[in-house]
Amino acid sequence: MKSFNMIMALILALAVAGCTANSNSAGTENRGTEGGNTAKSVQAAEGEATGGDGGQGPRTIEHALGTVTLEKKPERVVVLFNGMVDITAALEVKPVGAVESWEQKPWYEFLRDKMEGVKDLGEENQPNLEAIVALKPDLIIGTKTRHEKIYPQLKDIAPTLITEEIFDWKDNLEIGAKALYMDEEAAKLIADWDDRVADFKTKAGDSLKDTEVSIVRFEKDGSARFYVTGFAGTIFQELGIGRPEAQRVEGKAVVNLTSKEQMAQLDGDYIFDITRISPDDPSTENTRNDWTSHPLWSTLNGVKNGKHIEVDVITWNLSGGVLAANSMLDDVYAYFDIK
Structure with missing residues (x-):
């Protein structure tokens, strides 16, 4: 009887140990699954927060x-x-x-x-x-x-x-x-633009490698200015078209000129004019007439070569988005006869 009791006690102990082991194993599996789900949720949340997965969440x-x-x-x-x-x-x-x-x-x-x-x-x-x-x-x-x-x-x-x-x-x-x-839509617009820039460069070849363009505007206060960067300036930079040395001014977007003795700073092989002319206010047009009738104006290379061009101020300067950029690029193809 004593031997029987000892055997039963041993069997019971082994059964309890087995249950405990199974319980611990199941707990580990559950925690592993929970941890995996948590990691997945964090990654998804991070993707939504940055917009990296294109999701509609936060x-x-x-x-x-x-x-x-x-x-x-x-x-x-x-x-x-x-x-x-x-x-x-x-x-x-x-x-x-x-x-x-x-x-x-x-x-x-x-x-x-x-x-x-x-x-x-x-x-x-x-x-x-x-x-x-x-x-x-x-x-x-x-x-x-x-x-x-x-x-x-x-x-x-x-x-x-x-x-x-x-x-x-x-x-x-x-x-x-x-x-x-709308990340994907924007990427498509930029890819299309990049394709057009590459096409322009391929078709232009070396024909514009020594060409320098000036971007100017006349103001109602009697002054003139040239653009170092700005909307049109950054597009010319991307197209690989150079700027006159006088207009390569570090840290400036525009430079204002108050004296006609500074006229030479407006020069370029092409002088693109983005002046805003208002039918209700003749002051800006008067300023342009004043500068362009001055004897020094006729000494500029761009003027002598017939390359002072009054462009569409809206698409070359004021609108300032992807639609305007593409419209300006259409003009640049035409002005440089790139086909």
């Missing part, structure tokens, strides 16, 4: 004045500079409100059919904040040079993204598209 975007977090794709977008109006039109996004165009108000003619029903928020230098509040936006897009001072007010109204450079249309397209959850 994403956090770094911009010129901080970060903005969006919970989902915005539906009521307010746009506060002309370049982004052009970009949203290219992405086929209709904002609920946008600042008006600099010319052809309220909207540039080439954008007008895409802006029907959009609330005019005034000029980009001073957008109408009360009107923005009334629109109840879920995203505001501005730019640093125009809206840094009012950024605190804007971000109190809605999540706000601020771009770094007003004329850097490619960066503005990329960051704007990220906030609009």
Whole structure:
């Protein structure tokens, strides 16, 4: 009997040990599965936050004045500079409100059919904040040079993204598209642009390797200016077309000239003129006439060669987005006879 009891006790102990081992094993498997699911969830969340997976979930975007977090794709977008109006039109996004165009108000003619029903928020230098509040936006897009001072007010109204450079249309397209959850559409627009730039360079070959272009504008205050960079300047740089030595000024986007003794700084093999002429205000046209009638003007190489060209100021300077860039490139093909 004593032996029987000892055997039963041994069997019971082995059974308990076996259950404990199975329990521990199951616990390890469960924790492993749970850990795997957690890791997967974190990765998914990170992908959505950065927009890396193209998902429609939350994403956090770094911009010129901080970060903005969006919970989902915005539906009521307010746009506060002309370049982004052009970009949203290219992405086929209709904002609920946008600042008006600099010319052809309220909207540039080439954008007008895409802006029907959009609330005019005034000029980009001073957008109408009360009107923005009334629109109840879920995203505001501005730019640093125009809206840094009012950024605190804007971000109190809605999540706000601020771009770094007003004329850097490619960066503005990329960051704007990220906030609009249209990364793939933006990538396609940039790829198409890159193909056109490559085509231009291939067809131009070495024909423009020694050509230098000047980009000038005359102002209503009697001064002139040349552009070091700016919208058109960055496009010429991408095309590999050079600039006169006098216009290669480090750290400047534009240089103002107040004396006609500085006339030589406007020169180039081609002088592209982006002056804004208003039928309601003759002062700017008077300035251009004053400079171009001066004896020193006729000494410029671009003038002597008949290459002072008044271009479309809207697509070469004011609109500042992907649609304008492509329109300007059409002109550049024509002006340099690249076929």
